[in-house]
């Protein structure tokens with residue numbers, strides 16, 4: 130058995146749309162923060178005694194996810210590989226817009242590659258994780274991560290290490306339920322039907338450059354402006370798809386208002402939202418307590434989770450069960 134851990138990552142410049150569905154290659158680059166306190170742990174065991182792959186998530190058999198996990202293991206180890214028993218544990222809600230597939234596939238490729246005795250480097254593992262879930266490639270890397278893509282492949286790298294800019298993230302949980310439409314399906318619908326999709330893709334390099342330069346200069350205000358703008362553009366593409374894709378609820382909007390009130394009071398904070406109703410507020414360390422307090426008391430917020438920047442996926446241990 131081999132156990133690996135990966136943390137989810139939160140994109141500030143989003144991945145929304147694919148250039149190649151078969152290889153799961155994103156249409157554009159993206160930029161994200163790898164978290165530290167939220168995690169997924171994957172225990173992978175290959176068996177010599179035949180049978181089929183088995184997957185449990187937080188102790189319960191999970192059939193909907195199994196096909197994606199098996200396909201990922203086939204790409205990693207070849208289709209003639211032995212069957213695997215995979216146990217996944219996460220300390221945060223899964224399939225609820227908290228990037229649980231990112232941490233899950235980053236941890237899966239890391240554990241399975243080690244269990245199979247392979248010596249793939251981080252970039253090779255990132256490509257394997259990305260083929261399963263585009264955002265998962267970024268969770269192989271620590272700190273602030275940029276993913277670039279061409280027609281052949283993706284590349285990911287850390288642009289700012291964990292201790293180089295101690296950003297804090299406060300996640301407001303507004304609903305625990307799994308999302309109604311998967312991100313993959315929603316992206317296809319956006320590309321096929323939103324009149325804004327072309328403009329979204331065209332401006333991504335511009336937003337990436339603005340975010341990269343803000344990060345390098347530790348310019349929080351500029352990072353805040355481009356991140357909120359990029360998030361709202363992605364959601365505008367979703368909203369203008371047919372049928373419309375709306376992941377927000379009333380508490381999501383209330384949290385956005387809370388963040389803007391804090392900004393008006395001079396607090397260094399901004400929001401971002403992914404394919405779900407949770408709001409992620411990014412702030413400087415001195416503002417964290419105030420941001421957490423304000424979001425906790427926003428109507429409809431169930432609880433908040435706090436995080437800093439964290440490490441990339443890694444093996445925690447291996448040996449006989």
Ligand code: DP6
Nearest residue numbers: 140143144262263264312313403404
């Ligand atoms: C809104 O990585 O879940 O979180 O490649 O189809 O598995 P697939 O999509 P996924 O999409 C993530 C979308 C997002 C934005 C982001 O993380 O960049």
